[in-house]
Amino acid sequence: MKPPERHLPGQCQVANDVISLVGDKWSVLVVSTLGSGTLRFSEIKRAVEGISQKMLTTTLRGLERDGYLTRTVYPTVPPRVEYKLTPLGIELLGPVSALGNWAIANHARVLAARRAYDERAE
Amino acid sequence: MKPPERHLPGQCQVANDVISLVGDKWSVLVVSTLGSGTLRFSEIKRAVEGISQKMLTTTLRGLERDGYLTRTVYPTVPPRVEYKLTPLGIELLGPVSALGNWAIANHARVLAARRAYDERAE
DNA sequence: CAGTATCCCGCATGATACTG
């Protein structure tokens, strides 16, 4: 006779598995960047300011593994590798953008709260 | 004559400032837990399985500072401290839940993508 | 060009103990 689970623990873990990607700063930026179309490795690196080569590689591999983007290698010299969102990646862009827009819209409120809190603490 | 910025870099940073909270596993779980109402410290600790006392304190302080919840101390013996979402915290629950639901709905696709990727790599 | 391979450091987090 357990009470009904409020947060559906199993599903919470499931959700976290996907959401944790959103917490990854670089993943969000890379997915957003690819929202405008197919890009090469170096183009992404230029677009996502501040990312190191290592982190970009790691991030792209993770996103590819989870099915959010495809990686296409053209065996030319020098090599050319293109990255593109999959339908799944494009779908992900929806809720992520919604959250991003909420963040932008409410950032001032958060900043104000922080100032008030810090001031109160002196 | 710069071309128009595609990702509005300034706003990206702004968004990240808020979104990074979502990446924090504990913050999401705590906010979700408080979605059902006011709770005491020990009640949250019991509800959020696996969280240490230290991390719960840290998480709650951060959420309070950002204005997502209020902390009310009742000077009784023993002490009683209650946490409750602010209107801002309740609003945050919206886009976060949307993302969570997307995550739950599409988790199988991500798992399938991972299996395929790992299998391909052997 | 698009990576891999190392080295290394700092911080986030866990465990434990103590307290008003």
Place this chain on the structure above:
DNA sequence: CAGTATCATGCGGGATACTG
């Protein structure tokens, strides 16, 4: 009960150098 304080540590992530 609701915290702080302290110590220990693992690894995320940067810098650098090398390669097909």
